[in-house]
Amino acid sequence: MGKGSWESKIKENPELTAFQKKVLLAVMEIPRGKTRSYAWTAAKAGRSGAARAAGNALNKNPYAPYVPCHRVIASDGSIGGYAHGTEKKKRLLKKEGVRFKDKKGTVKGESRDKRSGK
Numbered sequence: 001m002g003k004g005s006w007e008s009k010i011k012e013n014p015e016l017t018a019f020q021k022k023v024l025l026a027v028m029e030i031p032r033g034k035t036r037s038y039a040w041t042a043a044k045a046g047r048s049g050a051a052r053a054a055g056n057a058l059n060k061n062p063y064a065p066y067v068p069c070h071r072v073i074a075s076d077g078s079i080g081g082y083a084h085g086t087e088k089k090k091r092l093l094k095k096e097g098v099r100f101k102d103k104k105g106t107v108k109g110e111s112r113d114k115r116s117g118k
Contacts, residue, residue, distance in 0.1 A: 006028065006063060006066055006067055007025060007028060009063065010024045010025055010028075010063070010067065011025075013062070015062075016060075016062075017057075019045060019047065019053065019057060020057040020060065022044075022045035022046055023041055023042075023045045023054050023057040023058060024057070024058075024061060024063070024067050024069075025045075026041050026044035026045050027041060027058070027067060027068055027069055027071060027072060028067060028068070029044070030068060030071040030072070032068075032096050032097075033096040033097040033098060034071065034098075035071050035072065035073045035093070035098060035107055036071065036072055036073075037051070037072065037073060037074060037075040038051035038052070038054045038055045038058075038072055038073075038074065038075070038080065039051040039054075039075050040072075041054040041058070041072050042054040045057075051075070054072070055072075055080065055081065058072055058083075059081065059083050060083075061083070064083065064084065065092055069082070069083075070082060070088075070089045070092040070093060071093070071096075073107055076106075077101075077106045077107045077108075078104065078105065078106050078107075079104070079105030079106070079107070086105060089105075090105050093107075
């Protein structure tokens with residue numbers, strides 16, 4: 001299924017709130033092999049400062065991993081959470097080429113500014 005099809009599914013899903021839809025559409029913009037922070041995601045969804053709310057919206061993503069919520073991490077580079085477990089999140093990210101600098105799952109090589117959307 002192409003990107004446009006997933007976008008249509010998100011927009012037409014009556015079970016998602018307007019904010020959840022915006023969050024899911026925001027993560028569709030994250031390229032394969034890249035990550036962004038919960039803060040970036042919240043800002044893209046129109047609610048700067050609502051990183052925790054963005055995380056909660058991602059936790060309810062009915063289209064994972066096709067709508068790539070696994071690409072969203074904490075602003076400090078740590079892995080953050082994942083509804084299907086952090087080990088699966090790490091595996092998905094590694095499969096896409098994301099590298100980690102430690103066993104805890106801290107993402108390597110991206111600037112803090114890029115992840116936070118600044």
